[in-house]
Amino acid sequence: MAVLVTGGAGYIGSHMVLALQDAGHEEVVVLDDLSTGFDWALPPEVPLVRGDVGDPALVTETILQHRVDAIAHFAARIVVPDSVADPLHYYLANTVKTRALIETAVRTGVKHVIFSSTAAVYGEPETVPVPEDLPANPINPYGRSKLMSEWMIRDAAAAYGFSYVILRYFNVAGADPRGRTGQSTPNATHLIKVATQAALGQRPHLEVFGTDYPTPDGSCLRDYIQVSDLAEAHRVALDHLRAGGESLTLNCGYGTGYSVLEVIDTVKRVSGRDFPVRVSTRRPGDPARIVAEASRIRDRLGWRPKYDDLDGIVRQALDWEDALSKRNRI
Ligand SMILES: NC(=O)c1ccc[n+]([C@@H]2O[C@H](COP(=O)([O-])OP(=O)(O)OC[C@H]3O[C@@H](n4cnc5c(N)ncnc54)[C@H](O)[C@@H]3O)[C@@H](O)[C@H]2O)c1
């Protein structure tokens, strides 16, 4: 029995592959088109099938050849403002291709699905922290593309009899503590990545997208979860499903909100480097604040985070960025 990790050459998927390997008991195969991922992010012994999750023939062959019983589906387009600019691309990449993948999974008898969903399904909640049963109300095409996938997975699971864990990630950050993988996308837009690049002199300045939000310092609040903790949540979700556990929808966050300005201060302090910060206008599709009610995943899966510390997350991100720039110079 093997687990198929779609998008396994990407940022979070590559951490899951390591989490499975570190736990020492998994057969893993990765399917990735390398559109935003990197083959070098994977240990060399992990089989990588290069192709599209929306290609039923390739996915069928992969599932049968590797005797896949579970799929962890990470492959997607992930940038909120891009989804506002090109929504049809996001609905194709995230919703239509997830439908194709699930159909192939059903046809080939896959028993379990773990799906990468997002806090963006909640939209602009009136209060934080946000529990899982708050009605979803996404405010951008990215969030809607993921919510539609959640609906399909639940309906298909009920009709065709597989089990699932839908994980709604809050803001993912940091890197493998052993330095084996990290966020490597060249033009990444994520705040902690961009701020560490500014601290290391790889960007001339950092823009803050709005300080006129109804939050304590006017900048947006987010719940930053360390990527290896998140990967471990997938590993325990897989164990849960394989042990016959019920289907679940779970927030993945720590339950603590940090503002954009607090994150920038943290990056400056931890790096010991100052860099120019410019306040600009709001970015389309950004909710003012989003923080997880984070207890359900602990109760249901027994998940316990190890890296719940913003300073440590920033340190890992800085170390990874430094290593990446040396690697790219070679
Ligand atoms: N990074 C975050 O803060 C965050 C937050 C919430 C949810 N998520 C979700 O987590 C998942 C992984 O995100 P990430 O940050 O690792 O992004 P990423 O871009 O690093 O990884 C995505 C991977 O999927 C691959 N891919 C994309 N489309 C594909 C396709 N059609 N067929 C095969 N492979 C394809 C890419 O090459 C890449 O390796 C996504 O589903 C994303 O929506 C991410």
Ligand SMILES: O=c1ccn([C@@H]2O[C@H](COP(=O)(O)OP(=O)(O)O[C@H]3O[C@H](CO)[C@@H](O)[C@H](O)[C@H]3O)[C@@H](O)[C@H]2O)c(=O)[nH]1
């Ligand atoms: O250069 C930058 C980058 C970001 N921000 C702000 O920082 C916050 C966080 O932005 P970012 O790191 O881009 O993440 P989000 O837009 O919150 O989205 C992330 O987190 C979501 C879950 O909350 C996921 O669904 C998305 O995939 C993931 O990109 C937002 O208020 C941005 O406006 C800036 O001010 N300047």
